[in-house]
Amino acid sequence: MARIDVVMPQMGESIAEGTLSRWLKKVGEPVKRDEPMFEISTDKVDAEIPAPNAGVLAEILVKEGETVAVQTVVARIETDASAAQAAPPPSAPVPAAAPAASAPAPAASRTGASGPIPAPVSAAPASAPAPSTARAQADGSPNGGETAEERLRRKSTPLVRKMAAEHNLDITTIPGSGRAGRVTRDDVLSYLGSDTATERRPVTPATASPIAPAARTAGAGAPAVPTPTGVEPWPGDRVEPWSRIRKLTAEHMVMSRRVSAHVNSFFEIDYTGIARIRERKKREYADRGANLTYLAFIAKAIADNLRKHPVVNAAVAGDATIFRRDINLGIAVALDWGLIVPVIRHADELSLLGLARAIGDLADRARTKKLSPDEVQKGTFTITNPGVFGSFAGTPIINQPQVAILAVGTIEKRPAIITVDGTDSIGVRTKGMLNMAYDHRIVDGSDADRFLADVKRTLEGFPEDAA
Numbered sequence: 001m002a003r004i005d006v007v008m009p010q011m012g013e014s015i016a017e018g019t020l021s022r023w024l025k026k027v028g029e030p031v032k033r034d035e036p037m038f039e040i041s042t043d044k045v046d047a048e049i050p051a052p053n054a055g056v057l058a059e060i061l062v063k064e065g066e067t068v069a070v071q072t073v074v075a076r077i078e079t080d081a082s083a084a085q086a087a088p089p090p091s092a093p094v095p096a097a098a099p100a101a102s103a104p105a106p107a108a109s110r111t112g113a114s115g116p117i118p119a120p121v122s123a124a125p126a127s128a129p130a131p132s133t134a135r136a137q138a139d140g141s142p143n144g145g146e147t148a149e150e151r152l153r154r155k156s157t158p159l160v161r162k163m164a165a166e167h168n169l170d171i172t173t174i175p176g177s178g179r180a181g182r183v184t185r186d187d188v189l190s191y192l193g194s195d196t197a198t199e200r201r202p203v204t205p206a207t208a209s210p211i212a213p214a215a216r217t218a219g220a221g222a223p224a225v226p227t228p229t230g231v232e233p234w235p236g237d238r239v240e241p242w243s244r245i246r247k248l249t250a251e252h253m254v255m256s257r258r259v260s261a262h263v264n265s266f267f268e269i270d271y272t273g274i275a276r277i278r279e280r281k282k283r284e285y286a287d288r289g290a291n292l293t294y295l296a297f298i299a300k301a302i303a304d305n306l307r308k309h310p311v312v313n314a315a316v317a318g319d320a321t322i323f324r325r326d327i328n329l330g331i332a333v334a335l336d337w338g339l340i341v342p343v344i345r346h347a348d349e350l351s352l353l354g355l356a357r358a359i360g361d362l363a364d365r366a367r368t369k370k371l372s373p374d375e376v377q378k379g380t381f382t383i384t385n386p387g388v389f390g391s392f393a394g395t396p397i398i399n400q401p402q403v404a405i406l407a408v409g410t411i412e413k414r415p416a417i418i419t420v421d422g423t424d425s426i427g428v429r430t431k432g433m434l435n436m437a438y439d440h441r442i443v444d445g446s447d448a449d450r451f452l453a454d455v456k457r458t459l460e461g462f463p464e465d466a467a
Helices: 080-085 131-139 150-154 159-166 185-192 194-199 244-259 272-287 295-305 354-366 446-460
Strands: 004-007 018-022 038-042 047-052 054-058 065-071 073-079 262-270 314-317 322-324 329-331 333-335 336-340 381-384 404-410 410-421 421-441
Touching: 004 314, 038 073, 038 322, 080 404, 159 185, 244 336, 262 446, 272 295, 272 421, 295 329, 295 354, 295 381, 295 446, 329 354, 333 354, 421 446
Parallel strands: 329 381, 381 404
Antiparallel strands: 004 073, 018 038, 018 065, 038 047, 054 073, 262 421, 314 322, 333 336, 404 421, 410 421
16 A cells, blocks of 8 residues: 655646645545545636545545645545556646647647637646745745745735736735735735835826725735624624635725726617527537527627727736737636636637637636636636626626726617618617726727727627628
8 A cells, every 4th residue: 555645736837825625525535546636726716636546535634724835735645556656746736637629729829710728737747846946946046045935925926916016016025924924915905005005105197096995094914805894793694704716806806996997888789680690500509519609799799809999908017008919808707606707818819619619618617617727817808797697787897907898788689769761660679788897097988989889880790601
C-alpha cells in the first residue's frame, strides 16, 4: 500500500491560493482516478478537482471553508503501490477536462467558427517546485534577500494590481489580510474607504469618484461591503452564510458602483424577422449541436458592431483609456450559488452557429463547474439576460474593468403600429428591450446610442443567409 498526496492545484498563473469549498468524498470512501474529490473556489472560478489516483480517501487535512496556498497537501489517498507508480505526479493535478472542439480554431488560442469552445486546461509541469521556490524563480532572485513571505505579499493578483493602478495606490502601503500579508481585493476596497487612502492619494479624475458614506468612515480592517449595523436574526429566521462566489460578486458590484459613473440607454427591438429565421433554422442548428436562441443573434450583432464603436469595447486605466484590440464577449450565467461570467474569446470571428455553440457550451460547463480560470478572464464587453426570467428590462452594474454591459429584456409578442404604404394599422410583433449601462467617464450618451442604434439596425434587418 502507498499513500498519495492530493494538493491544492494552481488554477491559473496569477492565482496563489484557493478555498476548499466542499468535500465530495468522505474519509474511508473509495475514489476512482479522475473522479471529482472536492470543490475549490478562487477569485476567478469555482471548479471540481479530480483524484490523481484510484484508491481510498485515507486522510483529509484541509477543512471545508479553509483557504490555503497552491501545492498545499489537502488530503491523502491510500492506494496500491503499483497504482501509485503508474499515476501522474501528485504535485500536478489538473481540473477535469472539458469536451474537445469538433472543428479546428482559427488560431491556437481562438475558438472555431463552427465548433464548440474547447476547454483550455492549464498545463501543469510534470514536477512542480515548492511554492516558495517557484515564486523565487518567477521573481528572478532565487537566492536574493527577499523572503518568501515578502514575495508573496508583493505578488498580488492582476485584479488587485489593476485596482491599485486605477487609484494610484502603492500596494506595499496597504495592510494585507491574505496569507503572509498578501494584499487582497478586500484590502484594496477597505483601504479606498479609509482616511489613510484619502490623505495619500493624489486627486485625479480616476480617484475623485464618490465613495459610499459607510465605506468612507470604515477603517482599513472593515468589511469591503458596508452593511447596516445591529442587524440580527429574529426567531424563526434562517441564516445562510455567503458562498465565496457570492462574497466576491458583492464586493465587485460595490466596487463597480464606486468607480464608474453609471448611465443607461434603452432601445426597443423588433425581433419579428429573427423569430421567423429561428423557426426555420432551429431544427437544422439542433442537428449540428447548437441551440439557436435569441441571445445568439444578439451576441452576433454586438460582436459585429463593437469594432465600429471602440470606446464601448474599452477599459479605464487611471486617467487613460485602453481601446481593446480583441472582442471578447462575457455571457453572464446565473447559478444556484451565484453568478459567473464565462468569456467567448474573439467573438467577432465566429459565425452565428459558432456563437450559438459557444454560448451553450460555456453555460453548461459553468453549471457543472468545469470552467477553467482562463475562460472567465479578459472579457471586453458583457451581456446579461434577465429577460429569460420574464424581466421587461434591467439596469445592470458594469463588470469591471469593462465600460459597458448589455441587459436583454424578455422577448414576447406585443401590439405595435405597422405602417404599410403610408397607412397605419395595429399588428402583432415580437419585441423586447435592450438596455446598456455604460461608464460615463469615457462613454458619452451619443456614443452609446449610436452603438445601440447600429445593433438595433443589425437585428431588425438580420439576413437569413447569415444564419
